Amino acid sequence: MxxxxxxxxxxxxxxxxxxxxxxxxxxxxEYLVARLAEQGRKVNVVKHSHHDIELEPPSKDSARxxxxxxxxxxIASPFRFxxxxxxxxxxxxxxxxxxxxxxxxxxxLIEGFKTWPMPKLEVFRRSVGQTxxxxxxxxxxxxxxxxxxxxxxxATVAWLDLNHPEQVLEWLSSRLNNF
Numbered sequence: 001m002x003x004x005x006x007x008x009x010x011x012x013x014x015x016x017x018x019x020x021x022x023x024x025x026x027x028x029x030e031y032l033v034a035r036l037a038e039q040g041r042k043v044n045v046v047k048h049s050h051h052d053i054e055l056e057p058p059s060k061d062s063a064r065x066x067x068x069x070x071x072x073x074x075i076a077s078p079f080r081f082x083x084x085x086x087x088x089x090x091x092x093x094x095x096x097x098x099x100x101x102x103x104x105x106x107x108x109l110i111e112g113f114k115t116w117p118m119p120k121l122e123v124f125r126r127s128v129g130q131t132x133x134x135x136x137x138x139x140x141x142x143x144x145x146x147x148x149x150x151x152x153x154x155a156t157v158a159w160l161d162l163n164h165p166e167q168v169l170e171w172l173s174s175r176l177n178n179f
Contacts, residue, residue: 013107013179014099015172018114018140019123020130024162025111028123028144031165032172033109041106041176046098048112055084107176121172123162144168 019025029045036043055075056063062075062084072085095116102108110118117139124132124145134140134157142158149159160168 013105013176014110014118015107015175016110016113016116016118016120016139017123018112018120018133018137020125020128020133022128023123023125025123028162028165028168029109029111032169035166035169036107036172039173042104044102044105044108046095046102046108046110046113048110055082107172121168125162142168142171 017025017029033043033045054063058064058067062073066073066084066086070086072083074081074083095110095113095118099108110116114120114133114137119141120133120137120139121142121144122133122137122140124134124143126145126147132143134143134153140157142160143153144160144162144165146162153159158171160171162168
């Protein structure tokens with residue numbers, strides 16, 4: 001496997017959005033992407049899944065070509081395109097390789113890839129019943145939560161009100177302006 005190069009990733013405007021299942025990551029990401037796009041910013045999103053991904057119905061030509069053995073299948077229309085690459089037992093590509101496939105953007109938000117070294121925003125709700133990730137992850141630079149800031153949190157970590165996503169947007173916009 002190719003060694004990950006976090007220096008080149010840090011040169012990009014990349015922010016991981018992490019949190020436990022059910023914490024509200026997708027809802028927050030949807031809000032942030034929509035507002036940033038309204039501001040004229042180009043935002044890419046990488047969404048990691050542990051599940052098999054089916055992008056087309058099994059009876060469609062593209063699925064049939066993939067099952068027949070094609071290494072990659074591109075589905076193209078006047079509205080969008082997608083490239084589906086079959087790994088066929090090969091190791092999942094690393095984050096650097098995944099990022100290199102994206103076009104340049106003002107920001108790339110990465111949901112998942114919790115252990116990859118990148119600055120991260122954690123979405124935390126105690127009601128989910130899980131411990132926060134910020135307790136053991138020094139790469140978390142901000143937490144969006146529906147509760148008050150804990151006393152033991154380092155002062156360098158921003159604490160944001162998840163119930164007011166415009167506060168998270170303001171923090172993120174400020175971060176983008178300081179890149």
